[in-house]
Amino acid sequence: MRILHVLDHSLPLHSGYTFRTCAILKELGRLGLETCHLTSPKHRGAFAELENVDGFAFYRTPAPPAWESxxxxxxxxxxxxxxRLDELIPKLKPDVLHAHSPALNGLAALRAARRHRLPVVYECRAFWEDAAVDHGTTTEGSLRYRLTRALETYVFRRADAVTTICQGLKNDILGRGIAEAKVTVIPNGVNAEEFAYGGEADLELGRKLGLEGKTVLGFIGSFYAYEGLGLLLLALPAILAQRPQVKVLLVGGGPQEAELKALSYRLQLTEAVVFTGRVPHDQVPRYYRLVDAFVYPRLPMRLTELVTPLKPLEAMAQGKLVIASDVGGHRELIRDGETGILFRAGDAAALAEAVLKALAARDLWPALRARARRFVEQERSWRASVARYLPIYEKLLAHARAA
Structure with missing residues (x-):
């Protein structure tokens, strides 16, 4: 069976989107499926129409002419x-088109699929109108917001099958009148065996970053407003008042980087907060091993209530304590007091209290971390998640052959 995946962007760009894609493609290959891959004009940095990256061949879509845009x-x-789909479908001869967010990809796939008589799976990874609200490019309820939502609902209704990454998104999709039998959750996951559990810290790197002898609270990822990293900085003075040896390690970058640095300066926290900037992907494990507890202070909003993140799973797989806000996306991953610690979202005092309580009870950490690792192994492995695609593809292919 050959599946043509239609993607917004891909490797070599690094994002949660591309890492999920890579994991899906690897597991589908392991399961014996053949995959082809096409990115939209929104992918940046490609100059060839076909690019090989990490063992995958990605067909690219040239940007439309400036006047057309x-x-x-x-x-x-x-x-x-x-x-581009009309060019590639006769060449690649896929059995199924699998379009991934955003809805623009789904719409293009639906239109091409009608002409080529192919079934379409549409995968919703997030509601992009909610992300646009967080980025400040629109407001909830605006005309653009409502049009984007309506377009995605249109794609949901016309796709032959719909997948999504978590229960929160599924509930919202069902609320639009989509039949439950049509929607399958394919959750984010990790392959725990790829992560070293409780590895030794890189002492040289720790010294270089000024972390030697410190208790390190960490975050590794993209600095978007919804991640709530400003809340962590606001909570830090209260933490330092009782635990002056604490330092915060922020690894990554993004739209909020300059604002976070300015906030750190205003709060006189420059000695307590380390900004590394973005680091090469193959170096990220070294930074994970420097951290005692990871803090994910996502703010309460539609996006974070509905969408589960990937980063906490990676931390849990490596035996790191996770302290996170109690937004809906986190509650799908973390059981408070069992596999991690939750605090009231949007509340800096609650965050500080959760951190201080955790630091005062480090004897409980080994059991928390072990249960978190087991949760990842048993309920959030990529192998278990990606296997859920097989019956969807098989059903659609059988129906197409019978038509």
Whole structure:
């Protein structure tokens, strides 16, 4: 069986989106499926129409002409991707089109699939209108927000099958009148065996970053507003008042980086907060091993209530204590007091209290960390998650052959 995946962007770009894609493709290959891969014009940095990255061949979609983009806006992306699909489908001969968020990809896939008589799976990884609210490019309830939501609902209704990454998103999709039998949750996961459990800290790197002899609270990822990293900095003075040996390690970058550095300066925390900037992907495990407890202070909003993140699972797989806000996406991953610690979202005092209580009870950490690792192994492995695609593909292929 050959599946053509239609993607927003891919490796070599690094994001949660591309890491999920890579994990899916690896597991589908292990299960014996053949995959092909096409990225939209929104992928940046590719100059060839076909690019090989980490063992995967990604077909690229050329950017539409400037005049077309100015005149048609996002529809130019749809039509450019649609034209590319019309070129590739006769060549690649896929059995199923599997389009991944955003809805522009789904719409292009649906239009091409009708002409080529192919079934379509649409995978919703997040509601992009909610991400746009967080990024400040629209407001909830605006015309753009409502149009984006309506477009995705259109794709849900017309796709042959819908997958999504968590129960929160599934509930919202069902609330739009989509039949439950049509929607399957394929949760984010990790392959725990790829992560060293409780590895030794890199002392040289720790000294270089000024972390020697410190208790390190960490975050590794992209600095978006919804991640709530400013809340962690606001809570830090109260933590330092009782635990002056604490330091915060922030690894990564993003839209909030300059604002976070400015906040650190205003709060006189420059000696207690270490910004590393982005680091090469193959070096990230060294930074994980420096951290005593990871803090994920996501703010309460539609996006974080509905969507489960990937980063806490990676930390849990490596035997790190996870302290996280109690937004819905975290509650799907973390059982308070069993596999991690939850605090009231959006409350700096609650965050500080949770950290201080955790630091005062380090004897409880080994059991918490061990249960978290077992949760990842048993309930959030990529092998278990990706296997859920097989019956979807098989059903669609059988139906297409019978038609």
């Amino acid at each position: 100015r005149l048609l806006g996002p529809w130019a992306v749809v039509w450019a991707l649609e034209r």
